[in-house]
Amino acid sequence: MCIDAQMLSAYLDGELAEPYRTQVKEHLEHCPACRHHLEDMREIGDRIRSTEYPSQMLDRNKDRILSVLDAKYFQNGRKVGFFRRRLEVSLPSLVTAAAAVVFIFIGSFMFFGTSDEQTGEILPSFAVQAGNGSVRYVSDAASLDNFTLEEILHYLDSKGYNVDISIKGLQPLDTSIPAAESAE
Amino acid sequence: MEIKSTDRDDFRRVYDADYHLLVQVIMHIVYNLEIAEDLTQEAFERFYVKNMTFPSEEDARYWLIRVAKNLALNHIRRNKREIEMVEKVKRMPSAAADEKDGASEAIERENREEVRRAIDALPENLRLVIQLKEFSGLDYKSISKVLGISETNVKVRVFRARKKLEEVLRGDERDVY
Known part of the structure; x- marks a missing residue:
């Protein structure tokens, strides 16, 4: 075999x-x-x-490259320190890290808000100006949100409007009876 | 003898011993001397920067070959498109180049081309093993350390690669004659 x-x-x-x-x-x-x-x-x-x-072909630059490396790493007896090392980070992980930082930054405001005391702790000189007393809301004007439906209907009624209110899925209401009832 | 990659004398010793081998190995993957030299330099820079200690000169060599091989393969993968274009241009018949070469050189180049095509046609796992076997003079055990596979696996792959090359190269001969 x-x-x-x-x-x-x-x-x-x-x-x-x-x-x-x-x-x-x-x-x-x-x-x-x-x-x-x-x-x-x-x-x-x-x-x-x-x-x-x-x-002779492969080794043509052997000495040159060695001297380049020697100059780069060994002259003056240099050693690679921690901070000299090349840090390689891939793009996806970099993006993730950046997103995490932003998220934490915004999140800290969202979840904990800010208050006078906090501002005072962080920036005492700014707290005085930023205190609740000295902050006035720009849009303080009256809006429909400030009235109940009942008040609105009364107002419209007094102005002579004929208001017809219906709620989807329910039978139409008879608004000739005082609108107050339908508001309930 | 222990090798410390940031020790100047050790570094020089390893460089002297392995530079040639690394360029050779990379050359057979990238087929371009400038790039092979760049990647060899890169391999030695990593060797230094990693600041490692190897139990022996051989271990340093295995590590370096592994890094060089990976650098070369990555280069090929990253620049596939570009390389294909250069190849196309190179393969275009150029009368001037043929005239310049002597007859023996032309034959040698042809043989090189043919072997290269045959080797390129091998799957990557077989190709690397047979190249390391033939060009680096490493034995099965060393190759197994370089590639991180078992010795038996090396043996099998060398054999399979030979078998395929035999088929391709001998098949060629039959066609020609």
């Missing part, structure tokens, strides 16, 4: 352990087919290695 091709491949690389190596060697002596196969594999290897790039 002939040798498994994988074993032959390992034999070619000198990586076959004993006792297999001796067995393969003996087999090769009297098996032209396996010898031929081994030769083929060796040839392929030779061909691949023949595409190796020559030393």
Whole structure:
């Protein structure tokens, strides 16, 4: 029986352990087919290695690059300190971090609000000006929100308007009775 | 002997011993000397910046080959489009270039092209193993350390790569003759 091709491949690389190596060697002596196969594999290897790039080509900048690295890292006996290390952060994580900072900043106002005492703690000189007493809301004017529906209807009624109110899904109301009832 | 990557003498020793191998390995992935040199420099910079201690010179070498290989593969992936365009231009028949080369050089270049095509056609996991085997002179054990796979796996991959190359390269011959 002939040798498994994988074993032959390992034999070619000198990586076959004993006792297999001796067995393969003996087999090769009297098996032209396996010898031929081994030769083929060796040839392929030779061909691949023949595409190796020559030393003078690969090493043309060896000294130059070494001197660049030497100047960059070793002259003046410099060592890489913690802050000199290159910090690599991927873009997504950077965006996430930025979003988190913004969220926490806004969130702190949303959840805890601000008060005189807090402002006083943080910025005492500003607290006096920003105290509740000295802050006047700009839109203090009366709006419809300040009246109940009843008052509005009364007002409109007194002005002679005929108001018809209906609530979706319910039967239309008869607004000829005083509107006050329908408001309830 | 222990190797400290930020020690000047150690760094020099490793650089001297492995520079050639790294350029060779990267060259067979990127096929461009300027880029191979840049990436080799990058690999040594990382070696220094990581400030690591290796139990032996070999371990430093395995680490460096791994980094160099990854840098080269990343480069290929990132610049796929650009590289394809350059290749296209290169493959265009250029009479001037052919005349300039001697006959033996032309044959050598042809062989190189053919082997390169055959190797490029291999799946990545086989390609790297056979390249490391043939170009770096590393044994199975070392390759397994570089790639982080088992020795048996290396053995199998080397064999599979050979088998495929045999099919492709010998098939070519049959076509030609």
